[in-house]
Amino acid sequence: MTCELEKRVMRKITLRIVPFIMILYFIAFLDRVNIGFAALTMNEDLGFSPTVFGLGAGIFFLGYFLFEVPSNLILHKVGARIWIARVMITWGLVSGAMAFVQGTTSFYTLRFLLGVAEAGFFPGIILYLSYWFPAQKRAQVTAIFMAAAPISTALGSPISAALLEMHGFLGFAGWQWMFVLEAIPAIILGIVVLFWLTDRPEKARWLKEDERAWLISTLAAEQARKPASAQHSIWSGLLDKRVLALALVYFGTSAGLYTLGIWSPQIIKTLGLSSMTIGLLNAIPAVVSVLAMVLWARHSDKTNERSWHVIAACLLAACGLLFAGTAGTVVTVILALTLVNCGISASKPPLWSMPTLFLSGPAAAAGIATINSIGNLGGFIGPFMIGLIKQHTGSFSWGLWFVAGLLVLSSLTVFALSSMSHRKPTSRDSAITHPKIH
Template sequence: MTCKLEQRVLRKITWRIVPFIMLLYFIAFLDRVNIGFAALTMNDDLGFSPTVFGLGAGIFFLGYFLFEVPSNLILHKVGARIWIARVMITWGLVSGAMAFVQGTTSFYTLRFLLGVAEAGFFPGIILYLSYWFPAQRRAQVTAIFMAAAPISTALGSPISAALLEMNGLMGFRGWQWMFVLEALPAVVFGVVVLFWLTDKPEKAKWLDDEERNWLMATLAAEQSRKQATAQHSVLKGLLDPRVLALALVYFGTSAGLYTLGIWSPQIIKTLGISSMTVGLLNAVPAVIAVMAMVVWARHSDRTNERPWHVIGACLLAACGLLFAGSATTVVTVILALTIVNCGISASKPPLWSMPTLFLSGPAAAAGIATINSIGNLGGFVGPFMIGVIKEHSGSYTWGLWFVAGLLVLSSLTVLLLSSMNKKAAAAASATHV
């Protein structure tokens, strides 16, 4: 009976929550990286060099970094429904305003403000999932949610390329139409969030009493088992060495992810093909990455193993970047980008299943936001360094190899963290004996 009840509850909350938050993340990621497609024509229109573009694309993450932790703490206090709605509406308005960029100052300012507006969305969703799903299901659910990022690339690439073809309509450039039209869903669904999301299981009227009571009891039991070892205060969540280590790991994966999202359209464009073909080809690696992410996360959940799943995926992505740095044909470039996409995407779910194993309550809100905010600075460093190196060397090769090095560093950090955790567990076990 209990097993059937568990299956029924998990199925119901999965169908209620996951497809909707996937849609929200799809919109978020599209608005975050569509700058990569805008650059195919915007850079020439506005006279942006690779360094200017790389800095403007990456400066988003400085605003994100500064406001991430406060935003997630507010979400924990006021509830996901109100705060995520606020986040989406404001980022939609700023993203739409990108259509009116005139030069470097407005470009840098709006990209920074977009980061400020969106701060708290992703870690807020990760925290929100911990309110609803037991730990043993979290990596798989996180993988399904995070699959929205490669899906956003897969579907958004041809859409963005098609919107660029609206060039000249009503006197506006194609990239201006792209920013405005792709910003509208954020505002619309920001309003929908107010009516669809439920803050906590105890408020879920769409669960019957038996289902709601089982879910609350299961999560409460899990919480009590964590009481002895988990950190709970905001300060401990911010200063826990494991949080800072995971932030360094996430730094490398973010550098890889946003190098792909922001620069891959221009890398493919160097092969001498049309913008529409770029959009179609850029979708291929992302489609394959979705499957890799879900399969890898399922294996991580089934084996209840996290560190080696992160290490293996990061090393795969690093190998793909090394390959991409020397690829010269359409086939080899797309193959290399596929390897990178699969590795980056597969690393995320097991990585995000790790912090809630040792953090809870306000510490979880602060810790997850810290990992995301510091880690996402890789989204600044990776794209910016690609631009600087490209301008000085005339090639993407050394920039891609630089990002590969960051992913190797991520792998080594996870290995060190895993070793430290095993030693700590062994020492604790010996003390109890």
């Protein structure tokens, strides 16, 4: 009976929560990286050099970094429903305002404000999932949620390319239409969040009484089984060495992710292709990576192992970037970008399953936000260094190899983290400090 009840509850909360938050992340990621497609025409219109564009694209993450932890702590206190709605509406307004960029100052300012507006969304959702899903289900659910990022690239690339074709309509450039039209869904969905999202299982009227009771008791029992050393306070979440190590790991994966999201259209453009062809080709690696992400996360959950799943994925992405630096044909460039996409996407679900294994309550809110805020500075460094190196060398190669080095550093950090502890596991879910090594 319990097994049947568990399946029924998991199915209900998965269908209720996961598709909706995937749509939210789809729009968030699209608004975050559509600057890469805007650059195909915007840079020439506004006279932006590769360095100026790379700095402006990456400065998003400075605003994100400064406001990430406070935003997630507010979400933990006031609830996901109100705070996620606030995040989406404000980022939609700022993203739409990008259509009115006139020069470097307005470009830098709006990209910074976009980071401030969106701060707290991703770690807030990761924290929110921990309120609803037991730990052994979390990597797979996180993978399904995070699949929205490569899906956003897959579907958003041809859409963004098509919107660029609106150039001249009503006197506006194609990139201006792209920013405005792709910002509207964020504002609309922000309003929908207020009516659809449920903060905690205790408030889930869409669950039957026995279903709600089972879920609450299961999650409470899981909390009770955490090691005595499990951290609960805000400062524990901020200062835990494992949190800081995971932030370094996430730094490398973020550098890889946003190098792809922001620069891959221009890397493909060097092959002399049209905007629409670039949009279609840029979608291919993302489509393949969705499958890789879900299958890798399922294997991570099945084996109850996290560390080696992150290490292997990071090394695959690094190899893809090394390959991309020497690729010179359409086939080899897309193959290289596919390897990078698969590695980056597959690394994230097992990585994000780690913090809630040793943190809970305010510490989890602060720890997850710390990992995301510090780690996402890689999203600043990666795109900026690509632009800077491109301007000085005339090639993307050395910039791609620089980001590959950051991913190797991520894999070494996970290896060191998993090797540091030799204590006997106190919980079957203590995969962060005692990974199963096969």
